[in-house]
Amino acid sequence: MVIACMFHLNMIHAETGSSKIEGLTGWNFPAVESEQWFYDVFEVMTCHLFNLQYSWYTPQEWRFTGERFRVIDFSPYSTEESKSLKANLYFQTDFYGEEYVRKDLMKGNIPLALLATPLSEEEMKAANDSGISVACKPIGLDATIFLNHQKNPVDDLTRLQIQKIFTGEYTQWSCVNGSDTFISSSVDGDKDNTAYFKQQFLDGKELKNKYIWWYEDDPDRETKRILFRRLYEKNDKGYVYCARYLFRALHFDNEWARIMKVDGVLPTQESILDGSYPYSMNIYVAVNTDTVAHPMANKIYDYLTTAEG
Numbered sequence: 001m002v003i004a005c006m007f008h009l010n011m012i013h014a015e016t017g018s019s020k021i022e023g024l025t026g027w028n029f030p031a032v033e034s035e036q037w038f039y040d041v042f043e044v045m046t047c048h049l050f051n052l053q054y055s056w057y058t059p060q061e062w063r064f065t066g067e068r069f070r071v072i073d074f075s076p077y078s079t080e081e082s083k084s085l086k087a088n089l090y091f092q093t094d095f096y097g098e099e100y101v102r103k104d105l106m107k108g109n110i111p112l113a114l115l116a117t118p119l120s121e122e123e124m125k126a127a128n129d130s131g132i133s134v135a136c137k138p139i140g141l142d143a144t145i146f147l148n149h150q151k152n153p154v155d156d157l158t159r160l161q162i163q164k165i166f167t168g169e170y171t172q173w174s175c176v177n178g179s180d181t182f183i184s185s186s187v188d189g190d191k192d193n194t195a196y197f198k199q200q201f202l203d204g205k206e207l208k209n210k211y212i213w214w215y216e217d218d219p220d221r222e223t224k225r226i227l228f229r230r231l232y233e234k235n236d237k238g239y240v241y242c243a244r245y246l247f248r249a250l251h252f253d254n255e256w257a258r259i260m261k262v263d264g265v266l267p268t269q270e271s272i273l274d275g276s277y278p279y280s281m282n283i284y285v286a287v288n289t290d291t292v293a294h295p296m297a298n299k300i301y302d303y304l305t306t307a308e309g
Contacts, residue, residue: 026084111297
């Protein structure tokens with residue numbers, strides 16, 4: 001059974017200096033790797049496990065974008081344990097492409113992983129043949145969403161219209177009952193996120209623009225960075241932007257941008273959870289099941305599908 005885990009933006013209730021799992025501390029918190037888009041899942045999960053409060057703010061240098069960031073309050077813990085918790089949050093946890101994370105898990109390099117797709121029977125058998133026993137289960141839902149400018153008259157797209165926009169067949173908003181404004185589009189994410197989008201919407205057709213996640217050593221980074229910022233520029237009313245619900249709904253707070261409906265349904269926590277918004281995907285947790293070597297990783301794995309988890 002999928003346990004839905006949509007995260008509220010309000011502060012988490014804190015019980016001073018305690019954790020949800022007996023014996024779990026900042027010192028024995030297990031190493032975790034994750035697909036890049038699940039950093040928020042991991043960080044909010046950690047705050048919940050340790051009863052840490054967090055609040056949102058927009059740095060001065062990001063004010064033009066409305067981008068929000070979390071500030072976590074470690075004060076319920078001693079200075080030394082706060083240091084260990086911060087180390088786990090920011091230094092002992094890594095976020096890579098999914099293929100890398102899966103290999104690390106199945107080689108026994110890490111005990112716990114957050115994944116966008118489940119481990120296959122073949123993968124689990126291959127791990128077992130190498131002496132590594134792993135398990136995997138769904139713990140929540142995310143979804144593919146689309147954003148555009150509030151002043152664009154089009155606030156609803158069909159699946160077919162999305163396909164034609166992102167493959168370049170539709171070049172003006174008049175093609176979808178809008179104005180003559182030129183359409184620009186991009187997918188926010190790494191190759192894993194782009195693969196999901198293509199699977200959900202493109203039916204094997206070629207995406208017009210590359211994904212826009214960029215790195216310092218990427219020769220195309222400036223082009224991708226410009227694409228990334230187009231939604232942030234208030235005068236670009238022709239831009240449509242594909243993203244993940246958790247990432248953008250949590251981080252993005254700006255009155256001039258909107259989350260669009262798809263086939264008449266607005267993606268919200270409720271519509272994603274009840275299935276009326278169909279373009280969702282599971283979030284999975286996987287664990288090395290060696291409880292002697294990795295006791296806390298297995299306790300966290302078990303906890304995540306309890307009613308409280």
